[in-house]
């Protein structure tokens with residue numbers, strides 16, 4: 001008796017799925033989903049990373065790539081929500097005055113749809129988790145290999161100070177870095193909590209009064225980049241910004257010597 005019952009219920013499920021996929025509104029929603037997915041993927045590929053501007057370190061490049069991957073992966077999921085919402089708004093809505101006389105059709109559970117949805121979501125979540133953890137690991141260790149230069153960063157209301165312990169104790173309120181040289185920042189605060197953020201290099205770490213935090217990077221682009229405080233730290237928090245100048249090796253030595261230090 002039992003195998004027959006299973007076969008019958010599977011047949012029933014297959015018939016329901018076929019009937020469902022033949023419905024005109026279902027096909028239109030699927031078509032809408034496909035169009036919105038393509039638009040979402042194109043947006044994900046070209047917009048979020050470009051909004052951040054050209055990266056000034058491999059770390060920032062990795063972060064921009066991650067934004068692109070996450071946006072593209074999210075596009076088909078977001079498109080399901082947009083497609084159903086748009087179709088409901090344009091087609092399924094009640095037309096005419098007053099409330100509708102009858103209820104809409106009741107929702108029915110579909111096992112294949114539920115299994116497919118859970119499976120796809122799980123695969124997507126695991127992929128994003130693994131990608132995110134790998135990216136986080138590479139951000140954390142970016143500049144700490146290959147004999148990095150140490151820069152001590154101190155935040156206090158409302159300025160940043162940089163000193164170079166291995167370069168004759170040079171101190172500056174602007175950050176100078178030689179291009180392509182790995183650098184480790186030892187970050188601390190003299191008063192409240194600040195956050196050391198070199199925007200285009202993709203590094204940000206809290207500056208605490210009770211402990212030294214650390215971040216590292218390899219600046220790979222010549223130029224001047226914004227440094228900001230990313231933690232509300234009092235009245236002039238918004239003004240707590242300075243510049244990072246990434247210069248050639250020779251330019252960096254020159255700068256050190258002009259400030260009483262050595263290479």
Ligand SMILES: [Cu+2]
Pocket residue numbers: 194195229230231232233234237238240
């Ligand atoms: Cu601040």
